[in-house]
Amino acid sequence: MKALTRFVFFFLICCFRDSQAIVKLPRLISNGMVLQQLSRVKVWGWGAPAEKVSVTFNGQVYDTTTGEDGKWITTIATPKAGGPYEMKIKGTNELLVTNILVGEVWLCSGQSNMVLPLERVKEKYADVIAATDNPLIRHFFIPTRFDFNVPLDDFQSGRWETATPENILRFSATAYFFAKDIFEKYNVPVGLINASVGGTPVDAWISEDGLREFPGSLALLNQVKDSSYVNRIRRQENAVSREWYTRLRRNDEGMNGPVKWFEADYDASGWKTMNLPDFWDNQGLPNTKGVVWFRKEIEVPASMAGKAARFFMGRIVDSDSVYVNGRFVGTIGYQYPPRRYQIPEGLLKPGKNIIVARVINTSGRGGFIKDKNYEIRTADASINLAGLWQYKLGTRQEPLADVTFFQYKPAGLYNAMISPVINYGIKGVIWYQGESNTSNPSGYKSVFSSLIANWRQKWNQGDFPFIYVQLANFMETKSQPVESQWAQLREEQRLALGVTNTAMAVAIDAGEWNDIHPLDKQTIGKRLALAARKLAYDEQKLVSSGPLYQSMQIRKNKIVLSFSHTGSGLIAKGAQQLKHFAIAGADKKYVWANARIKGHKIIVWSHEVKQPLSVRYAWADNPASANLYNKEGLPASPFSTDLN
Template sequence: MHKLKILFIVVFALFTQTISFGQVFLPKLISDGMVLQRDVDLNIWGWASPGEKVTLHFIDQVYRTETAIDGKWSISLPPHPAGGPYEMRIEGVNLMIINDILLGDVWIGSGQSNMELTMDRVKDKYPEVISSANNSFIRQFEVPDTYSFTGPNTDYKIGSWIKADKNNIYKFSAIGYFFAQELYQEYKVPIGFINAALGGSPAEAWLSEEALNNFPEHYASLKEFKNPNLIKQIESDNKRITKEWYEGLDWKDAGIRNDWSKADLDDEDWDQMDVPGYWADNDLGLVNGAVWFRKEINIPADKAGKKGQVVLGRIIDADSVFLNGEFIGTTGYQYPPRKYAVPTGILKEGNNVIAVRIINQSGKGGFVSDKPYNLVIEGDSIDLSGIWKYRLGGSMEPLASQITVRWKPGGLYNAMIAPLLGYQVKGVLWYQGESNTDNPNEYEDLMQTLIIDWREKWQQEEVPFFIVQLANFMEAKENPEESNWAAIRQAQLNISNLPNTGLVVAIDAGEWNDIHPLDKKVIGERLALQARKMVYYELDLIASGPKVESVRRKGNQLILAFSDIGSGLLALGHKDLKHFAVAGEDGNFVWANARISGDQIIVWSENVSSPNRVRYAWADNPEGANLYNKEGLPASPFEAFIEE
């Protein structure tokens, strides 16, 4: 009996394994709520046992195939017009039913964090948009953030389609949502947005291994990171270095030992500092580690005990916040806005104390200027800027730099893009470049290679590719400057000359003190303008700001001709054009005069008798640059030379 029981278990196990192996599996993209590209041949694929027969039912048609020896199967569907919702049934040894399918236009959004940034981050800027979101014909698939160096992945571990409703709107890419909203309002066609972006990623991380062959240094890096033991060692070292640094800081921090967060702390002898600001610019100087800040605020009787929100702009790098000794929130890195809920019962009538522990790993630490700092209670705001008391808790050497594995060449292409390649799309939106500003000279080649490679991989040689140019960022300078950010913008302008490639200028949509500006609506709308003209064939639409086409010299003047001038050139908000500079043979740029003359611009400086080159908006933050067309679209920054 015992032997028979064992035999039965073995046979049953083999049987269930065969059934499991034989079942039809689908990629995460092909799932409930998906949007399929209209008006093109469609590819539906999956996996099952070798030689298994697979039947697909869709819109009153039946399609059949048989799996290949590697277990993969695919079925080609003929073009279908926009519509839905539909159901798809796929049968092998099992039955899979995909519900709520739409046919419309599918767009990919890729690049860095400004493409990835969600509606949750901009909810305070666009509260009405958030509250009114309820469009089941706008959908998003968020690609999980991951990497692989061993070869292109075939699927994602997780992922699903979501609708733009009140429950899901916060998860949508802000740029993706505003772009989709514009297109849907214009054409009433379902829009699917695939969010395949990752914060901090350089362009080379998005190139395939074949494309990286053109860049020996990056190709060698990809080869190096194919070694899983190397990755394990790096990640282990990163964790150890970070752990030891923070443990050392906590051990040194007098604020932890003596509980500087408590409300009744005697801080009479603490130094004072004007907030916002950096302690490096005050008596403490350039110190890394933990610095504690405290401020007393007076709460009227009618606000005591009420809920509220502490808003502390942005802080470099990490912070923990206490109100009357109660912990109310923490943020671990510098970029997110600090907004901490105050529960009922914490605020009291009269004197209240906010304490903030700031941890700075390197560089200047403190409160970022030109951001909101206040306590909001029932719509009323108490200003928290001004004089705070502060004291060093404990100092440390700067945290050692670490290797970010997921940003290495090829890793994001393999894990985040390769699984998309069988999925037909309408076009690509690209917002990236900040992480390549250390080496702008290779950026144009990287991006041209990327665009050509992606088009070949998708087998769509003319798939539209729309690039968002870097926004204005960092402090404005008084004099003409060399700027890697401007050099990247020039590369992006050059890249936009590729066929079926467009450029969105963003130098008026940034924030000098935030690499993640909140005005994502204008970017989405400008991307939609590009799509409307180049993809939806509204050929008379003015979709771009002025672009310099040629430069010639006449005496000590440069005569500039432009394309995309629309109904005319415009000096926005001022009678004079700003932010033009010229140089002669010595290459030293000086500010120049500029005026509009019909469809041209004349530029000159009394200090340069024979100019041979001109720059416009050539700066990290070209504050005041005001060349637009009369349709309200800004001109791209540029550097141009006279035509010999």
């Protein structure tokens, strides 16, 4: 018995040692990955301390040994673009990574406009999506995670996916259109590593040591390092939110009467009417938070009856639940996604049909966003839903208190979503972010420049290309020159071009006044790819940008502006005259100005300003009429001469 006990004891020890000796890989190094071509790239992982590990790739063997912490790393040489290849990793155990391509790898990062998947723009790009089946374009989406205390070395989930019909709707739309253009130009595999999170300010993506010049960010980071503080705030805010919604449900007359307001046979004859789409405080419900019910009777022709249909309800602030003939057809819990619901076969009937929307508004202005799609559509017919709707207040409540988005705090996303990537060889970065910094745009250039330097230092690949999107046009247009935080942020982005090996895609003609997430991601992706072709792939003769302001000269009552990237010439796109130039004297009071093209320069003046000192162009949240382009069709960046 004693001998058997000793045998079992030593057997268990050996099993424990073997389990500790299992070589493991990070999630990025997995089946279907894309490696940067013609480079020396790192392969890394974990094992037992002092364990010998070999990596075999493309006929070469690379040997290494784990350190005392069990980590190992080696550097391998990659050939020119091609594949598929296999990689064998051998320690005590053996791993095989298959279906590896070698090509161009780009890190895609920023906030929601980089997150936004092709699924959100599938109606606009239905033909592109239907034609997409390219296993040489691959996408690794990193799930949202943050950590304020330590840089992490791996992700909890994530995998490489190919641009096939089964996967394509999950790809970042901006990143996909970028990759599509790169692939079509160079015929090489393209790998996209997508580390992006909606709503995030720039300092969330910088490491702690990269924030040393920004004491405010460091102080905030030190505060949220205290997990007890974070957990306490979360518990308090969750309790407030639960209580608010519980009270809302309890007091909502539409859900608590003998007949629910969404039911088809409910008598709504006493309800008032409202013209939609619009905010409801414009039409009889000022300063109202809570639940408002909307109801509309429509006539369905026999040709549509019984058929499956798509139900488009534009965008709604904040959340909604929609019913057709008393049957629930869909819900969205926050304001930004488009409302696109499916009406099943057999639900629409010929003649009278009832549409009901229960809308919850927690803060700000509740209602339906204008200039969006409101219709029921079958394959061959549609019913317009805009116009008069009946409405009734379900319950009124005070605004719901704001919650703390901890993923927005400094360094948290760097630690959890960028740190695990820094060993992975990349060609460069494409970046789409800035909307969340518009409330305080001053100094964005400094923080953003620090992010670029921070990432380059961490990757230790030199000054790799960093290409970013300037903010698109957004919000309502103004008839007169005004101050604009969005314009200030765009100027900070333009000035960041002073950082080595950077480029910027101008987007002031690709936005939408009523949507912070414009649908036109193809234009953005193409302009990023155009910049990459020149900056990263050395097409030196390529005109890759619209005009960028360089300098000014005052000549009596006029200012002469000089530009780079004028291409084969400047034009006033779509009009006889240049628009959206403003001029000011010493008083800084800007007025609309005359502007004309003279060669590769622009002369600006106004009879109202006798001694001009500065000029602004496209200086607005939404400079929709701005029309300075080069002949290659690329828009000029907004600028202000008095901020340089």
